[in-house]
Amino acid sequence: MAAGEERELVDVASAIAASAAALLRELAEEDVTEFERLEGPAAALPSATPTAPTTPRSPRSPRSPVTRVAAMVPGTRGPISWNGDRPTLEEVRTELGDCQRCGLHEGRSKIVFGDGHANAGLMFIGEGPGEHEDRQGLPFVGRAGELLTQMIEKGIGLPRRDVYICNIVKCRPPRNRNPLPPEVSACRPFLDGQIRAVAPRVIVTLGKPAASLLLDREVAITRLRGSWQEYQGIPLMPTLHPAYLLRKYTPENRRAVWQDLQAAFERAGA
Template identity: 50%
Template sequence: MLASEVAGCTRCRLCETRTQTVFSRGNPLSELLFVGEGPGSEEDLQGEPFVGPAGQLLDRMIAAMGYRRDEVYICNIVKCRPPENRKPQPEEMEACKGWLAAQLELLRPKYIVALGATAIQGLIGTSEGITRLRGKWKMYRGIPVMPTFHPAYLLRQPSAKREVWSDLQEVMARLGKKPPARS
């Protein structure tokens, strides 16, 4: 229902260049939700978040936490692809804010992992950067949020994977999960 409303959205200019909206993927009943910045070109074509190289890395991160990719819920701050994969502009994030709020209100996850600066800024309205925020619990309408680096950043800076793994282990500890044994 909400996804079909979003599909017809014209609240900002991103609707003019999108192929389709990118609402979510995964289990809406999941206790764990990941939120990213916005769809890229692959996501715009397929209509699903995190399907390109960053998405493949995110899937491996999710698996390392002991989940299958469709056991968690994944969405973005904005539901339409910004041109040239640029960062969403403040007015675009503001235009999409109501959709995200409605989505999160329906889902009520126990925990949110905010992937990158745009995700945490869009959720809690801060202007602080991700380097300062990552690894420190924040709150979104009563839901604990763990900010961490975006998988696209990890593709460019693999040395930051250790910090992200530490952040994800904090989330796992709160969920009472241990990482699966590596075979």
């Protein structure tokens, strides 16, 4: 084996070991000691949650004059570019194409780009697609997705189609592991493109990996949730991942998520 290949293998092994260690820390933080098969329909959030009016959102500022925006993307295709400092989602999706910029393309069935309103005031971001999402090409469509829909529709009274939902990486990591740094780096320009396209007034991150990746530091989600952060000048509310909520469907966790979503909803004026 050539020295370069050996070094590359060592780098990959180190990245996987770091990811595994981070996952173990995350599970420990969330008190996960065993995994169980979840059955039956997702339980609903408390029905006593107030419904918020779905008032029309205030008009968005017009798009800025066209300028050329370019960012270097690691991988097989050089710089990406689109016209305008606020590209459309279609432009970002077109640029993504049949992406092979990182190794995650090898195991995917479908690219999971994103779903929802192109001018949403609220944008939800998870870390990556799971099995159901990979099969359907849509974000948050499994049991965790059902619960997220209930969190949005019953918790804050908005139709799910009025928010925008996506992930940091657009292809499913094997065995649902956390995305590795090179995978996040390769996909990040497209997430940033989506954020520029939608221009949400508030971002809600779902779970520890998404908050850690966007804030560029490892966070303790059970302590950080509910406190305002910022990503690229946009207010960011970290909250628990619906999959975690499914595992620990306690009144305390439901109340915590409901409070986080209410705060995000009010700040977005959605």
